[in-house]
Amino acid sequence: MTSDSSSDSRRIGFLFNHDELHQVAHIAPIISALQRQAPGARVEVITSSDRQALAVRQFLDSALPAPVFRSIRPNRWSRLAENMLGKMVPLNRLSSLKRSSALFRDFDALVVPETTTTFLRKNSPSERPKLIFFPHGAGDRSIGFSPEIRLFDYVLLPGEKTRDRMLAVGVIRPDNHRIVGYPKFEAFANRRPVKLFDNDRPVVLYNPHFDPLLSSWFRFGESILDYFANQNDYNLIFAPHVMLFQRKILASVEHRLLRFRQRIDSRYDRLDHMHIDTGSARSVDMTYTRAADIYLGDVSSQIYEFIQNPRPAIFLNSHGAEWRGNANYEHWTFGPVLDDIADLGATLDAVSPLSDSCRQAQARAFAYSFDMDRRKSPSQRAAAAIAEFMDIPQ
Template sequence: MKRVAFLYNHDAPHQVAHLAGTMSALASDPGVEVTALVARPAAEAVARRLSGPSEARIQWQHIEMHPVAARFAPLLDRLFPFSRLMTLRANMDLFARYDAIVSSERTCLRIKHQLGARSPQMIYVPHGSGDRNVAHHPALRDFDLHLVSGQKLVDVGLEFGIIRPDNWRITGYSKFDGVDLDARPKLFANDNPVILYNPHFDPHLSSVYAQGEDVLDLFARRPDFNLIFAPHVMYGRKRWHFSLEFKTLNRRWDVPERLESLPNILIDLGSQKSIDMTYTRAADVYLGDVSSQVYEFLARPRATIFLKSHDVAWRDHPDYQFWHNGPVIDHVRDLEPLLDRWQAVAADYRATQQRLFAYTVDMTAEPASVRGARAIADYVGAL
């Protein structure tokens, strides 16, 4: 019997849904023993819930860092992923017991680098299907197998040497499994149009630092629209954000009291609803910058608007392909005219949205989790 572990070692549980369905489906294979390695209770709770009836067939194991490292974690986690790295370091002998480890983020590659010949096969499932350069980070070439959502990530991976012709499978987007993509959660007491403002946390690329408060102020003046302010879950977890790529530091701002209790503004800096597609399904309009969640929104084509707050020649830039799904504006003052014609905006970009979504996510009648589980079973079975 092959032993496969799914590694949940992130600070927040937003990546869990990209793995849990596949883990659940693989647990039904009699030739595979499946273990969930979880570092934090929040991630374990989400993984157990998404595993459904398969929960009992999965071995659940908590992984911890050394107690000395844990003393420094609250401080050092503000600067870099200290807890993630120290948890990996403390559990190398455990990791060596498995034939394969499945992860949705690349810090796990420390396992391969440290264990060398003792390392399990490392399998990568991206936590999103965006267009930024995180999709072709050079470190990703060290994964042994890539399970990707669609042809776009294959083409990008081959172009940048991240994948080889024989170490990838297109398996769809497992986060969609079990989610009614046509449902429209009702979050406000009225039927006014709902706008989701979903900025990223990157201190250089995100619009939230320079223009986020202006966005909220606009909707405070426009009660005929509803606003969901739900930035990337990592934005609310740190006071300061630093970008290694752009050498940029920026401070999270506090939402002013005047905006906290308005009936047409919902503020969520990191609840379960911010990661389970409640907001991407509830909104009529997506307002964002560089988050891959736009493709979760576009599972049902609707109006998208992008707020650019950094200098970039984006039109022919491969990292900004998703900005072709809607108008791109430089200032919040340009937003209001688009809101007043949001239905026309949706119609203008529908054909482009359908084309780019199909290129990004391969949707079939077979659930993505089942496709992913079969790909892993076939891979480890051949080891």
């Protein structure tokens, strides 16, 4: 048993406590699956904004009773303090967790897509609630295998790669995790491709990360936009990680670095062959990774969503990384890596069609990163794993 409440009335909360919406699709499909898999469980949704609640609802099965929605909005003082600090520190998230700790103790378990929730365990060690983690992405950055993951009671994983690396660094144990696949693929499986341009030129997706050390945006970004603005061979989608333009100051605790957000010149908005999106819903629903012919980026985990259908990719080494043989840059084996964007034009011309070696590298990495089971969906597998861990009848 994992708690003192009766097994047929476990209270399971799905907690969404991030400022933006990019984490929602990673666990929201599991909500209805758990309702079906374990009808005796009390499944509830906890959000910190109306936007989150609306985003979660789009993934719920309308044939099932709607779960209870609860709100844990941050107070105005934490919002003010976070804004004064340029949103550098996630005070809103921490405030919401702190102020709602009594509510959380009434749950048997919380299912979460990010590690900030471990604040509950650090702030007040307790057996309730159990913390169940599903990482929001399947990328290679070292932050995805951070020590905080040790504080979770159970971890759901998209595939063998994440499991192997987490086991290697000791943040999970052989008995406290389950590979279940990638619910985000399931969430957007029926979305039709979107045509963004009125021409047939190849479409390049430039998708820089927000990390102030690893992101190519701070060193190369403006030059890349200028390059595409002044050529007629390619269309460009500029869709960075949603957090790149949501903060005035970008901070990396891991790399101890701060950078100020840069502005985008409005002249790019007037160009028919450039599409600029700094944070709409399309930035997180795979619209752009499916619409592009060529990927241009640095360390974002979206490259793994892009290679679901193998295509040319180019990577930007803007920070002098010694990346060869480094697991944190495994995705840089999917295509050429540029240290200088003076080579961008020639590389774009040479990268298509995709070489056999890059196609094989992408296919191997995709299979290692995502466990694809045709018999059961990721949400069904995750729901079964949660029910089993929480000793809920199925």
